[in-house]
Amino acid sequence: MQLNGQLKKAREQAGWTQKDVAARSGIAHSAISRYESGKAGVTTGTLETLADSLGVTLIAVPGRINAAADVAQFIRAQLADGDTATAFRALIQFSDDLRAGDSFRIALTLAVEPDPTGDPHFDAAIAGLAELRLRELGLESPAWVTAEGRYAPIAEESLGYRWYVRHYDDTDPILIEHGVILPRETLASV
Template sequence: MSSSLGARRALSGAACDNMSSETFFWEQSVATASVLLRAARKSRRLTQQQIAERARVEQAAVSRAETGRAADFATVDRILAATGHRLYSAPTRRADAAAVASEIRNSLAAGDPRRALRALVQLNDNLVAEHGLVRGILALAEPESTKDPVWDAAIAGLVAWRLNEERLPLPEWTRGSDRRLSAPTALELDAADPVPTEADVPREFAERGVLVWRDTFESSSANCAPWAMQWEYGSWVVPH
């Protein structure tokens, strides 16, 4: 078995572990709106108290909104405005980079890198499924850090790769120094996994110092069909 084929099975195969045709949930501690609220605030390097003062609401209201509790449309819109963001409607139900980064962070915190990989592979599939402006919208909001620099760089590399395919402008967050590693590092699930050479890695990943097999993403849709995951009501689901 070649190193490339072995890694593809180890990585993209992991993306389909434990899947069935029944509904499959990735439990989320926060809903989509709260993920975006927290990501928007942190992208501006602001505290909850600073946002509360700008939005003229209590700090407790900001906290509740960021944890998915008791936030109506007007409150969400007001808090987002305080960060220089606004709500928008996009013709897609697919999860964006900010929502996926939240799932990756939670998975890593739980000690489950394979679950984190499933989320990264799903972000790839979401981007590939959309074209033009809608693909760009899925990458617009700056994701909150996953607390792991390799995964942060991997998310930026994936977004840059798929946006470059359609010659779309890259969001500024994908170019940040906090999305680049000082030395090439493999995105490892298992120490026994073979490490790809830079020739086997998409350019946008290599530029950010992340070594991951190109085949991991190019074969993911075929490997996981027909159970493409969707983001619905704050959870990942696999439709019947």
């Protein structure tokens, strides 16, 4: 997610309007609008002021793990183009990224709630993979991971493929709880 998207997401999650942030930060409402829309760049000082007013902390993290919000956005675009195979590969890459990252980076990448992908099974899979990895690390899941919209009814075909009993038997119970059949063999890095 680009910086402008993160600013907007943090503001929305706080339940504030752009005018609210302007009043709290002392930055003009019109400037905040331009920052969020990507029509204007933002300096580090301004970014720190906005972050303080939103109650978030800015940190620099070396390395890159695709955030759940980025993955959901990418998957949504692929699904809109009818490219379920690429959307599925992005989901598997997300799983690989979660397994490869340390607890600090993983917690950061899962802090912002992703927007819906347009497919309840992909939404459930993103949440299920996040919950699975966080439990493995002994970390608490953010509220969005277990929110109502993060579960789907189990269907014979989902995530772009038809599953069989052996797939169900090889799926972690946390994923099944989310309504997703995604076997361990599929999630294994090659």
